[in-house]
Amino acid sequence: MTRPISSPRNERLRWLRRLLGDRRQRRREGVWVAEGLRLAEEVCAAGGEVFLWAVEESWEAGDERAAALLAAVTGRGDPVVRVQRGVLRELATTETPQGVLAAFAAPRWQLDDLRSARGPVVLLDRLQDPGNLGTIARVAEGAGAAGLALTPGTADPGNPKALRASAGALLRLPVVRVASPPQFLESVGLPVLTTSGAGGTPYDSAPLGRPFVLLLGQEGGGVSTELAAVADARITIPMAGGLESLNVASACAVILYEAARQRRAAGAG
Amino acid sequence: MTRPISSPRNERLRWLRRLLGDRRQRRREGVWVAEGLRLAEEVCAAGGEVFLWAVEESWEAGDERAAALLAAVTGRGDPVVRVQRGVLRELATTETPQGVLAAFAAPRWQLDDLRSARGPVVLLDRLQDPGNLGTIARVAEGAGAAGLALTPGTADPGNPKALRASAGALLRLPVVRVASPPQFLESVGLPVLTTSGAGGTPYDSAPLGRPFVLLLGQEGGGVSTELAAVADARITIPMAGGLESLNVASACAVILYEAARQRRAAGAG
Numbered sequence: 001m002t003r004p005i006s007s008p009r010n011e012r013l014r015w016l017r018r019l020l021g022d023r024r025q026r027r028r029e030g031v032w033v034a035e036g037l038r039l040a041e042e043v044c045a046a047g048g049e050v051f052l053w054a055v056e057e058s059w060e061a062g063d064e065r066a067a068a069l070l071a072a073v074t075g076r077g078d079p080v081v082r083v084q085r086g087v088l089r090e091l092a093t094t095e096t097p098q099g100v101l102a103a104f105a106a107p108r109w110q111l112d113d114l115r116s117a118r119g120p121v122v123l124l125d126r127l128q129d130p131g132n133l134g135t136i137a138r139v140a141e142g143a144g145a146a147g148l149a150l151t152p153g154t155a156d157p158g159n160p161k162a163l164r165a166s167a168g169a170l171l172r173l174p175v176v177r178v179a180s181p182p183q184f185l186e187s188v189g190l191p192v193l194t195t196s197g198a199g200g201t202p203y204d205s206a207p208l209g210r211p212f213v214l215l216l217g218q219e220g221g222g223v224s225t226e227l228a229a230v231a232d233a234r235i236t237i238p239m240a241g242g243l244e245s246l247n248v249a250s251a252c253a254v255i256l257y258e259a260a261r262q263r264r265a266a267g268a269g
Numbered sequence: 270m271t272r273p274i275s276s277p278r279n280e281r282l283r284w285l286r287r288l289l290g291d292r293r294q295r296r297r298e299g300v301w302v303a304e305g306l307r308l309a310e311e312v313c314a315a316g317g318e319v320f321l322w323a324v325e326e327s328w329e330a331g332d333e334r335a336a337a338l339l340a341a342v343t344g345r346g347d348p349v350v351r352v353q354r355g356v357l358r359e360l361a362t363t364e365t366p367q368g369v370l371a372a373f374a375a376p377r378w379q380l381d382d383l384r385s386a387r388g389p390v391v392l393l394d395r396l397q398d399p400g401n402l403g404t405i406a407r408v409a410e411g412a413g414a415a416g417l418a419l420t421p422g423t424a425d426p427g428n429p430k431a432l433r434a435s436a437g438a439l440l441r442l443p444v445v446r447v448a449s450p451p452q453f454l455e456s457v458g459l460p461v462l463t464t465s466g467a468g469g470t471p472y473d474s475a476p477l478g479r480p481f482v483l484l485l486g487q488e489g490g491g492v493s494t495e496l497a498a499v500a501d502a503r504i505t506i507p508m509a510g511g512l513e514s515l516n517v518a519s520a521c522a523v524i525l526y527e528a529a530r531q532r533r534a535a536g537a538g
Contacts, residue, residue, distance in 0.1 A: 139519045144509035172511055204530055238529065240413035242441055247434070250408045250522040253515070257523045260507070261473055
């Protein structure tokens with residue numbers, strides 16, 4: 001085995017650093033980077049192309065899951081480089097060291113991947129926080145949504161924080177970027193529901209059992225006026241106490257799980 | 270008006286910095302710090318004691334909400350200090366400058382504040398992330414929960430990130446720390462439900478219409494074995510796709526809103 005990389009200026013490590021920090025680089029190359037054992041396992045399980053595994057020296061010592069993963073990726077013939085202890089940490093975007101990074105082919109989705117499914121489509125309008133994007137992807141996958149559509153200005157699904165918060169959902173759930181949201185809505189042809197702090201249909205009285213588009217807006221600012229105008233209906237989550245609204249990911253969880261409940265009820269009925 | 274504070278070493282600014290950064294300091298003094306207009310408005314509306322408002326020079330210029338808040342706190346006779354532009358930013362825990370900080374008396378809750386309410390109590394077992402704690406407080410208030418109970422090792426509700434994520438809910442929702450979770454559960458005397466990745470009662474078939482304790486665990490690790498053993502029932506949120514679980518705040522949102530729905534249905538029936 002070759003000697004472990006000891007310099008943070010090593011070319012492959014610099015490539016990983018650029019991918020972790022720069023969304024344009026990720027989009028140009030179509031490569032994302034997963035950090036840490038759990039996400040690395042998801043990347044391996046997803047079966048797509050992995051361009052580079054960067055593994056800290058002795059990372060798998062005494063850790064069965066780590067050793068099993070390393071055996072699997074070595075068995076597949078994936079390129080693996082070893083990195084000296086501490087050097088990988090300088091790349092990491094997390095506070096706690098992760099020990100493994102994987103640079104892999106970003107998933108590619110088409111509009112048809114959203115159209116072919118039974119569940120709702122979540123259209124995110126300029127959502128800012130990558131953590132919220134990842135959390136929404138996770139709950140969308142869990143609740144059986146068809147996938148996500150992102151307007152220009154929405155956080156990048158390849159952002160390391162988004163990937164981590166998604167617990168791997170962003171590797172599997174169809175996610176498309178839409179240049180023109182109105183055109184997108186016309187082409188999917190589904191009813192468009194958006195949330196409203198008050199005055200909308202209570203979410204659990206709304207007809208959510210059949211496919212629809214759930215339009216959710218930016219933290220703080222909500223959905224743009226232009227897009228809100230094309231919504232077919234507004235739904236409201238009742239709020240006790242002094243709050244105006246839920247966190248966007250919490251609201252998404254409540255609505256998508258109500259939709260799943262209604263689909264189950266319809267299927268059973 | 271006195272000259273604005275220009276030195277980050279000013280004693281009052283150093284006090285604010287210690288409070289923002291050190292949970293022991295916050296607990297010792299019983300003082301929390303709110304950052305930014307929205308939270309500052311909530312602090313003012315809550316009507317409790319505010320020990321210090323630190324406001325950036327010209328912060329309220331051209332901003333009606335900021336000007337109204339400043340007029341209100343000045344009218345109440347609260348102590349206000351002006352701080353030179355840029356100096357306050359060095360204190361802030363957010364990336365975007367906030368312009369206002371308020372050091373206020375942390376809310377004090379008793380066990381009885383949890384017992385007197387109709388909604389469920391959320392018991393958080395060593396939850397690590399202050400953002401998750403704040404998001405859970407927000408959804409708990411919105412869904413009409415009685416409040417939160419925190420085991421030792423859980424994130425601090427006075428953490429600036431928790432306060433921000435709560436959108437002010439942590440100023441209003443009863444939150445108690447419990448030294449001995451089993452003793453706490455015995456004293457509240459409610460059925461204890463916890464979540465399980467599989468094999469529990471589907472959450473929407475579980476009887477959630479009457480008060481209960483929802484026991485939720487640490488991100489990643491879940492509930493401790495000792496505490497899980499005292500739960501009366503396990504509930505499961507059905508998961509599509511390849512996921513094992515939802516984010517803890519998403520799971521909390523789904524369950525607490527199902528509980529609110531069942532209470533409404535029972536009230537209507």
